[in-house]
Amino acid sequence: MEIEVVKFDNLGRGIGYLDNKIIFIPKTVPGDLVKVKIIKNKKNFLIGKITEIIKPSKLRIKAICPLFNTCGGCDLMHISLSEALDYKLNKVNDILKKNKIDYKVLKIVKSKPYNYRYKITLKIQDGIIGYYESNTHQVVPCSYCYLAKEEINQIIPALKKLNILNGEVTIRVNSKGEILLIINSLDKIANISNLIHDFAIVGIIQNAKCLYGEEYFMENIESYLFKISYNSFFQVNEEICAKLFDLIKDNTLFSHNILDLYCGVGSLSIATNKEAKVLGVEIIPNAIKDANFNKKVNKRDNAEFICANTSDVINKITSQYDTIILDPPRNGVSKEVLTKIKEEKISQIIYVSCDANTLGRDLNYLLDTYEIKEFILLDMFPNTEHVESFCVLNLK
């Protein structure tokens, strides 16, 4: 059937209507006239797959990646970078409006569009290595990912030699080009020595056990040095990570006592005003070991890091914090934690978020007590629908 795409949804998919029922069609653009096949028929919506573009939208450009139409890794490679930036601003403003927040975000910080990712995870199915196809668990073979750093792309074709039949491989690289390979698979790994000989691999980890080298690498961002273990979180886009550090520093110049919840390897704590005391809280033990190392190597004696669940720690707050940094995973911050922050009347909240939907929900809850001072988007993930938000709130 033929569908005219009228707008984008908040996941970067085109929206059309079929007999008054909404249909979401990945990889389409407003203005497209497309033939689609229905791949999901739910009570309130349909999901379609393009079978033919009858008339392309004026906004449509040719995606640089030949896999774009099938691969689920990218959503917005078929529009220009400036259209994608507008899409992200509109998406976040739309989410704020849905959450009854009267604020318009105007600024988005650009990133280079390709070869920016320092980490990718590839699926392996019956020996085929690649990404899942959109809306399926079927692997699309991929030997070059336009989002990934070149050092990652160089090693992808060689992964076949490991003889993994099923599982997944995460490839992490630092700015020196050193590689950590993290394998989740029950298969016996072959030919490691060839790979080590041919590439700058510093560690290979399979099912949380180190097969070769180290379980971490070091990363230099601006003047900072970080130890990052294989399972510790770190921002995937170096250029934008440096911008984030600058924003953190600029917004903590007058802070004296900072609480950094969801602190990972302590990078945002360490990027704050050097004179301020910081307490970082993180749930992954390796990340806290990294943070304690990073504190020493970056000479932040006034930083302390504890391994705990944020929800357990928040009720034991005794210190008078003037700034709290929240950088939670996609599901955002729990109501219990937000309630405690409101009760404590902490003067400034810096909320860093990779999911605008949960950020919108959390802001809606905070804005009876706080007001938005600054809201900037960071294009951490070009060519995808995702965007990083940096939001500063002041106590009213």
Ligand SMILES: C[S@@+](CC[C@H](N)C(=O)[O-])C[C@H]1O[C@@H](n2cnc3c(N)ncnc32)[C@H](O)[C@@H]1O
């Ligand atoms: C988006 S990352 C941010 C890390 C760090 N701020 C950075 O910029 O590198 C979120 C972090 O929260 C941690 N985390 C997830 N749930 C948590 C919880 N309930 N309590 C504490 N930390 C948690 C994750 O392990 C991860 O390191």
